[in-house]
Amino acid sequence: MTEQENVCETRIRFKFYKKDEFKYLSHLDISRIMIRAIRRAELEIKYSQGYNPKPKIGFSPPTPLGVESMAEYADVLLEGNIDERTFKKKLNSELKPQMLISEARIITEKTENLMNAAAVVLYGFELHICSSDNKGMPGRFYTGLKKDLTTGPDFCNSIFDLKIITAEGSSDIILLKLFGYVKIFKEENNEIFKFNNFYGFFENWLKKYCIDIKNVKKEELFVLCGGILKTPMEVV
Amino acid sequence: MDKIKRLDSDLLGRLLKDIEKPGRYINNEIGTKSKSPGTMEDFQDLILMALVFPDIYEVGMSNLGLQILYEIINKHKCFSAERVFSPWIDFEEKLRKEKVKIFSLENRIFLDSFDLIGFTVQHEFLYTNILNILDMGGIGIRAVDRRNRFPLVCAGGPAIVNPQPLSRFMDFFVIGDGEEVVISILQRVKKYRENNKDKNWFLKEISRLDGIYIPGFYRFYYYPDGRIKSIEPGEKVKKAVIKNLNEFQIVQDPIIPNIKTVHDRFAVEIMRGCSRGCRFCQAGIIYRPVRKREVGSLVRQCIAGLKKTGYDEISFLSLSSSDYGEIGHLLDKITDPSKHGRLSISMPSMRLDSLNLKLFELIQSGRxxxxxxxxxxxxxxxxxxxxxxxxxxxxxxxxxxxxxxxxxxxxxxxxxxxxxxxxxxxxxxxxxxxxxxxxxxxxxxxxxxxxxxxxxxxxxxxxxxxxxxxxxxxxxxxxxxxxxxxxxxxxxxxxxxxxxxxxxxxxxxxxxxxxxxxVGEVIESAWKKGARFDNWTDFFKLSVWEEEFVKAGxxxxxxxxxxxxxxxxxxxxxxxxxxxxxxxxxxxxxxxxx
Known part of the structure; x- marks a missing residue:
């Protein structure tokens, strides 16, 4: 590619979080807030052609209302040349501390859009054991969890993998990492990972082990690249 | 003065569980301007005003008057204004069940910790919401029952130009344009607080200002059939008017809501008052005289505002936009032909005729x-x-x-x-x-x-x-x-x-x-029977209203x-x-x- 061809537009993929109060904002709210911040930062976003021009920006699949996310992604097409650092700095100065860009990278090669490419999502749960008799509980819970979540009819179509880590310094806290499919039955039924339904089911199911969900957070998003899970940043 | 009390942020998190549209209650928008002192003691030096819009967030945040007053008050170093809206039914239930008082958005200050509570009242069917908010704040709804010096309670807006139905609930009313008088009031609130004067002293002080009606200072005498025989004293309260709209810049960095509101756009008042004389129209009379903004500075302020907010839609407000002489010039200067269609313009109350249909098409930019x-x-x-x-x-x-x-x-x-x-x-x-x-x-x-x-x-x-x-x-x-x-x-x-x-x-x-x-008696009893959000067809309780009129005789x-x-x-x-x-x-x- 020659230099002249390179000057007129920049495609950037960026990662941002929404935490604290901003977990109560919907996907549409978040995208509206982001687009307005881009305009305030005087980053010239490109628009589609036609009667009703739309800004060229695409977001990763929605995170449910009330859940914090460390892994929201968006691809944006900007006028002119801009480097990642300036982009991040300019945009962050127009955003609230509850929602900031953590990483930005220029897209040089053609990539699939985030909504379609997203394959697996990682949710981190902080679980609290409520019963007084904790001994052996993590073990029993783990066996039950593995069995019900990966083979039980309510969950197995949603869960790709899971990991359990015992929190340091406290035997009452279990950190559960759940890798869920973003789309269930990709070909037949293009449903986005129904986290809200799952959350309700899961919360009820936990009762039999006297375990409460203390906190839940979307930690990462993965795309499939040559049969391997990679983060959206790793593929650009 | 009593200590200022606030809602703990962890508690807010717990209260918001399973609440519809929690984004209504979380504050943290771009453009908020309330003072945020480091410690609770610092709050004691400020005169705190709650600006209450007695409807839900999405409706209240679409009101330009609220944004105007919010900016004017918060510009002043001694005063701080915070917003309060009606919580939706589900959140009201939750707050009442958990025995948590209603609080402001910015610093989550409980309503009864404010020095002054000001309601902006856009229509009559919000009357019951006003009582509901006072009650949720643990504040006596009737003025006579509020023995403490604070909070003071007042109301303004188009639906209180006849203040009588709400007179028993308010310490005073503000009739007319609020821009100047709100500061005069707050200066007197400051004096009242610092010098430890009694409420009557305060009310007498503000009664000298234009636009202040104090129900406690008047007596109404009636004929047996209910008509008014006389009002004493007979001297009228003159509406507060700002003479020159240009002395007050438009709000260029309004609060930008995080969630979608009814009118989610950059709002600009180009003209106040209306020169048409429709005989049914109340706004056409009460907002007189007609005052126009000068187009040159208006253009500059609009462009600055769009830049500061990042809005892609601007709304030119007035009671009759086609009567603003330089509307063509204004549109011309705001729209950038090279960015066709990226800025939407809305102009409610534009009189359509074959002459300005072309203009209208331009506004819609093809849509x-x-x-x-x-x-x-x-x-x-x-x-x-x-x-x-x-x-x-x-x-x-x-x-x-x-x-x-x-x-x-x-x-x-x-x-x-x-x-x-x-x-x-x-x-x-x-x-x-x-x-x-x-x-x-x-x-x-x-x-x-x-x-x-x-x-x-x-x-x-x-x-x-x-x-x-x-x-x-x-x-x-x-x-x-x-x-x-x-x-x-x-x-x-x-x-x-x-x-x-x-x-x-x-x-x-x-x-x-x-x-x-x-009629205040009827409003009070209807509210006690569950009337609120009366403007929402689903909530309007006709039989309650009819019965309460009968019961009040x-x-x-x-x-x-x-x-x-x-x-x-x-x-x-x-x-x-x-x-x-x-x-x-x-x-x-x-x-x-x-």
Whole structure:
């Protein structure tokens, strides 16, 4: 590619979080807030052609209302040349501390859009054991969890993998990492990972082990690249 | 002064679990301006005002007046204003169940910790929400029950130009433009607090300001039939007016809501007041005189505002935008032809005729969303009576032109129950709609014709204080229903959608709008019976309102009847800037059209 061809537009993929109060904002709210911040930062976003021009920006699949996310992604097409650092700095100065860009990278090669490419999502749960008799509980819970979540009819179509880590310094806290499919039955039924339904089911199911969900957070998003899970940043 | 109390942020998190649209309650928008002192002690040095909009967040945040006052107060280093809205039903239930008082958005300060609580009241059906908010704040709803020096409670806005229905609940009212008087009030609140004066001292102090009505200083005497015999003292309260709108810049960095609101755009008031003289219109009188913003500085402020907010839509507000002389120039300077279609412009209350249809097309930049016309009445006779200066031919020409250039959605506003209305006037509404359909058949191709949609909104006329029609009677529900039925039966359904207001609800609205201080008793008891969000059809409790009027020994007809021109009206204590003689003359001129 020659230099002249390179000057007129920049495609950037960026990662941002929404935490604290901003977990109560919907996907549409978040995208509206982001687009307005881009305009305030005087980053010239490109628009589609036609009667009703739309800004060229695409977001990763929605995170449910009330859940914090460390892994929201968006691809944006900007006028002119801009480097990642300036982009991040300019945009962050127009955003609230509850929602900031953590990483930005220029897209040089053609990539699939985030909504379609997203394959697996990682949710981190902080679980609290409520019963007084904790001994052996993590073990029993783990066996039950593995069995019900990966083979039980309510969950197995949603869960790709899971990991359990015992929190340091406290035997009452279990950190559960759940890798869920973003789309269930990709070909037949293009449903986005129904986290809200799952959350309700899961919360009820936990009762039999006297375990409460203390906190839940979307930690990462993965795309499939040559049969391997990679983060959206790793593929650009 | 008592210690200021706030809601703990962890508790807010727990309260918001399973609450619909939690984004309403979380603050943290771009553009908030309340002071955020480091410690609770620092708050003690500030005069704290709660700006309360007694409706949900999405409605309140769409109100420009709230943003204007918020900015003016917070610019002042000694004062801090925070916002409070009505919580939705689910959150109210939660707060009451958990025994948590209502709190402001910015610093989550409980309502009873404020020095001054100011309600902005846009329409009569918000009255019960006001009582509900006071009650949720643990504050006595009646002024006489509030023995403590703080908080002080006041109200302003278009729905309190007749303050009587709310008079028992308020320490004082602010009539007219709030920009200047709000600061004068807060300066006196500061003095009152620092010098430890009593409430009466404070009220006397502010009573010298324009626009301040203090119900406690007046007595009303009644005839046995409920009409007012006299008001003492008789001296009127003069409306507060800002002479020059240009001395107050537009709000260039408003609070930008995080969630979608009713009007989610950059709002600019280009003109206050209206030079048209529609005889039914209250806004046309109470916002007088007409004051225009100078176009040069307006353009600069708009451009700065769009840059600061990142909005892609701007709304030019006034009561009649096409009467703003330099509207073409304004649009020209705001829109950048190289960025076609990226900035949407909305201009409510634009009078459409064939001349400015082109202008309107420019505004819509190619999008043909829909055209709105407000003929208000079907017959020329009736339009003359109400002084709505719109000729049928002119309107039809414009509609024809619109059809020819591809518009296929038309919205029409009519009123029924207007004074001196007869069957022929109602019939002519149906004729006008037929003529529009005919015009569409002539000008729209088969495919387009199939898409034709004419939305008709039929509102019941409700006589309002300070209009030339303030004396006329509210049409009775039986009549109104048969007029509405006639229209429904005689308008072709194929292309037409009709919606209407409930005639019985409108009767309650009239009784609230033209009520005296005793109506306050009804508002209080209706609220106790669960009335709130009365403007939402699903929540409006007609039977509760009707029963409570009966229980209070008040006949609704006392307020909906025809008033005699020489009787004392509940709102006569207010000088709105337009004399009663002028209104009477206009009333006479309406009758001359018969």
């Amino acid at each position: 043909k969303t829909g055209l709105t016309f407000a003929p208000e009445a079907g017959s020329q006779r009736m339009r003359n009576i109400i002084n709505k200066n719109i000729e049928e031919k002119e309107m039809l020409d414009c509609i024809k032109m619109a059809f020819s250039s591809g518009w296929d959605k038309i919205k029409l506003y009519f009123m029924i129950g207007l004074p001196y209305e007869n069957d022929k006037d109602i019939h002519e509404i149906t004729l006008l709609v037929e003529k529009i359909i005919m015009a569409a058949r002539e000008r729209l191709s088969g495919k387009k014709l199939a898409r034709l949609k004419i939305n008709i909104s039929i509102n019941v006329f409700c006589p309002k204080p300070f209009t030339p029609f303030q004396w006329v009677s509210h049409d009775n529900p039986g009549n109104l229903d048969s007029k509405f039925d006639y229209i429904l039966k005689n308008v072709s359904k194929r292309y037409v959608n009709i919606n209407w207001t409930d005639s019985k609800k409108s009767r309650i609205e009239c009784a609230l709008a033209r009520g005296n201080e005793r 008040l006949d609704i007809d006392l307020f909906t009847r025809k008033f005699s021109v020489d009787e004392i009206l509940p709102w006569d204590i207010i000088d709105i800037g337009v004399s009663k003689d002028f209104l009477l003359k206009e009333y006479d001129r309406a009758r001359e059209c018969l």
